[in-house]
Amino acid sequence: MKVEQTKLEGVLLVTPQVFGDERGFFMETYNREKALANGLPGEFVQDNHSKSSRGVLRGLHYQHPQWQGKLVRTVQGEIFDVAVDIRAGSTTYGEWVGYLLNDENKQQLYVPPGFAHGFVVTSDTAEVVYKCTTVYAPAQEGSVLWNDPDIGIEWPIDSPILSAKDQVGRRLADLPALTV
Numbered sequence: 538m539k540v541e542q543t544k545l546e547g548v549l550l551v552t553p554q555v556f557g558d559e560r561g562f563f564m565e566t567y568n569r570e571k572a573l574a575n576g577l578p579g580e581f582v583q584d585n586h587s588k589s590s591r592g593v594l595r596g597l598h599y600q601h602p603q604w605q606g607k608l609v610r611t612v613q614g615e616i617f618d619v620a621v622d623i624r625a626g627s628t629t630y631g632e633w634v635g636y637l638l639n640d641e642n643k644q645q646l647y648v649p650p651g652f653a654h655g656f657v658v659t660s661d662t663a664e665v666v667y668k669c670t671t672v673y674a675p676a677q678e679g680s681v682l683w684n685d686p687d688i689g690i691e692w693p694i695d696s697p698i699l700s701a702k703d704q705v706g707r708r709l710a711d712l713p714a715l716t717v
């Protein structure tokens with residue numbers, strides 16, 4: 538697998554080695570030894586799977602103080618996956634990166650603790666699976682407004698479908714000082 542550092546330190550783009558043959562393909566989607574050798578966590582404690590229709594935007598979410606690192610991939614369809622640096626005092630505070638993760642490129646995005654995460658679906662449907670470094674702690678969840686102009690995410694969808702929670706995410710300027 539290839540692991541690339543994005544412009545936000547700690548956010549990693551993972552491209553797995555895909556073994557194709559006349560039957561189809563095989564790839565390792567996670568390997569602890571290779572992960573540790575490439576700056577990825579050696580332990581995840583929860584796997585998630587969500588399915589969404591075109592235009593659904595889930596995010597931007599984080600957990601604090603029990604931050605969740607997330608290794609995200611799309612097993613069917615395509616998403617535009619986004620990480621936003623919300624670590625108080627970070628030199629890249631409020632900056633974002635976004636990548637198209639789909640069932641063709643099979644790429645994964647690692648979103649480390651200290652970042653808000655979200656995605657929008659750019660195919661008819663998308664099934665997203667992701668490994669988490671800590672378990673779900675709903676009382677610790679926070680939401681950042683998906684279209685906060687102070688972040689300026691260039692989403693490929695103008696009018697996304699949002700949950701009630703995501704319609705009222707907090708502006709970056711209203712976030713408490715969050716440390717990892």
Ligand SMILES: Cc1cn([C@H]2C[C@H](O)[C@@H](COP(=O)(O)OP(=O)(O)O[C@H]3O[C@H](C)C(=O)[C@H](O)[C@H]3O)O2)c(=O)[nH]c1=O
Pocket residue numbers: 585587595596598599607654655656673700
């Ligand atoms: C996240 C989560 C949710 N749930 C339950 C709670 C609700 O009854 C239902 C839907 O939850 P929610 O609307 O928060 O799901 P998403 O909007 O997909 O939330 C996720 O969206 C973005 C992309 C993220 O990065 C997070 O993993 C997560 O916040 O699943 C659980 O039981 N366990 C969980 O870990």
